[in-house]
Amino acid sequence: ENSSYNTSLVGGKVLLRQINDRVLIVQMLVMVFLCINLLLISMFFKNESFYTTTRYILFAVNLLSDSFLLVVSDILLILVFFNLTFQVWLCVIICFVLIVYTTVTPVTLTAMTLERYVAVCMPLRHGEICSTRNTINCILIIHALSSVPSIFIFSAIFGSASVHFYQHYNVCSVEIFILFRWSAIYQLQFLIMCIILVFCYVKIMKVAKAASGEDKQSSRKGLRTVALHGFQLLLCLIQLWCPFIEAALFQISFNLFNNVRYLNFLLFYLAPRCLSPLIYGLRDEVFFQALKYYASFGIKLYMTLE
Numbered sequence: 001e002n003s004s005y006n007t008s009l010v011g012g013k014v015l016l017r018q019i020n021d022r023v024l025i026v027q028m029l030v031m032v033f034l035c036i037n038l039l040l041i042s043m044f045f046k047n048e049s050f051y052t053t054t055r056y057i058l059f060a061v062n063l064l065s066d067s068f069l070l071v072v073s074d075i076l077l078i079l080v081f082f083n084l085t086f087q088v089w090l091c092v093i094i095c096f097v098l099i100v101y102t103t104v105t106p107v108t109l110t111a112m113t114l115e116r117y118v119a120v121c122m123p124l125r126h127g128e129i130c131s132t133r134n135t136i137n138c139i140l141i142i143h144a145l146s147s148v149p150s151i152f153i154f155s156a157i158f159g160s161a162s163v164h165f166y167q168h169y170n171v172c173s174v175e176i177f178i179l180f181r182w183s184a185i186y187q188l189q190f191l192i193m194c195i196i197l198v199f200c201y202v203k204i205m206k207v208a209k210a211a212s213g214e215d216k217q218s219s220r221k222g223l224r225t226v227a228l229h230g231f232q233l234l235l236c237l238i239q240l241w242c243p244f245i246e247a248a249l250f251q252i253s254f255n256l257f258n259n260v261r262y263l264n265f266l267l268f269y270l271a272p273r274c275l276s277p278l279i280y281g282l283r284d285e286v287f288f289q290a291l292k293y294y295a296s297f298g299i300k301l302y303m304t305l306e
Contacts, residue, residue, distance in 0.1 A: 022081070022262050023077075023078060023081055026074065026077065026262075026265065026266075026270075027074070029266070029270055030070055030071075030074045030270070033070060033270065033273060033274050033277075034067055034070060034071070036274075036277050037063045037066060037067045037277065038067070039291075040063055040277055040287075040291075041060060041063050041064065041067075043287070043290055043291060044056060044059070044060045044063075047290055049286070050287075050290075052132055054115050054130035054131075054132075054134075054135045054138075055112065055115050055116075055119075055130075056287070057132075057135050057139070058108055058111055058112045058115065058135070058138070058139075059112070059276070061104075061108055061139055061142070062105060062108045062109070062112070062276050063276060063277070065101050065104040065105055065108065066105060066273040066276060068101055069098070069101045069102060069104075069105070069269075069273070070269070070270070070273060072094065072097070072098055072101075073098065073265070073269055076094070076098070076172055077261075077265060079171065079172055080171055080172075080261075083171060084171070085169040085170055085171050085172075086169060086170075086172065087166065087167060087168070087169055088165060088166045088167070088168050088169075088170055089166035089167070090172075091170065091172035092154065092157070092166065094172060095172070096150050096154055099149060099150045099153065100143070100146050100147050100150050101146070102236075102239070103145075103146035103147075103149055103150075103186075103189070104142060104143065104146045105232075105236060105272065105273070106190065106193055106232075106233050106236040106237075107142045107145050107146050107189075107193070108142055109193075109229045109232055109233055109236075110193045110196055110197065110229075110233075111138055111142060112229060113196065113197050113200045113226050113229050114196065114200060115130055116200065116204065116222045116225055116226055117199075117200040117203060117204060117226075118130060119222065120203075120204045120207050120208075120219050120222040121203050121204065121207055145189070148185060148189070149185055149186040149189065152185050152186075153186075186240065187240075190233075190236075190237050190240070193233060194233065194237075197226065197229065197230050197233060198230075200226055201223065201226045201227065201230065204219060204222050204223050204226060205223055207219050208220050208222075208223050228275065231275070232272045232275050232276070235267070235268050235271055235272040236268075236272055238267075238268050239264075239268035239269065239272070242261075242264040242268055245260065245264075246260060246261050246264065
């Protein structure tokens, strides 16, 4: 009995150390991505050409929603790791907002893809279609469309759950709502987004083949950007199935559930959100030059103070 007790005690310490290590790794990664995002967001507001251009406005919306989502999902991850509980009604509100901003990212990526399609395939109408006013309206539409799945999901919950359900204390996780069927509108939304992306890719590819000189180079760059958006959308689509997979594994083994949940967070929450700064922060020449300018200004200022 003593040996089994000692074994379980050692196993518990090992598991706790693994959890602590994982939490620290995630915190480091989240802090790095948040610092990069905040740097790019601050650059966006310092340069008038950025906050009056559709592609950069949508990029800033993407960065802001990604940053918010990283902070909230990271807090929930910590609460789950340390088994901290609170009332379900508060969890419902948090999960509602979380699901909305989980959807904002792919919808914004689709809007950015359409902007690249207009820029490459309809360059003469780009200024008219992608005006600042139309961009603001587009942002409102993005948030309205992103709210639709949450409204359907939580309407089903409100219609099925009793009042006592909201008074229970539980670990806040999307999995506690997995008993309620997720609306098919979620899957339909992603199917429509994938069709739009494929359509834009094919159209831009045709223009790239027919173009020559600088136009050909610009078209190919637009093609690569759309392809990267497609990869981001794929990761976001896989993310939709993570709660279902995790809920099934939770019934089998808590350790397996914990391991898969950790990997899902790294691959399908962090990874898609670190691609946006790479696509527009480093690949975009104008943004990259601005980044170099502010970085060199900081060095010069430091040398002057010295």
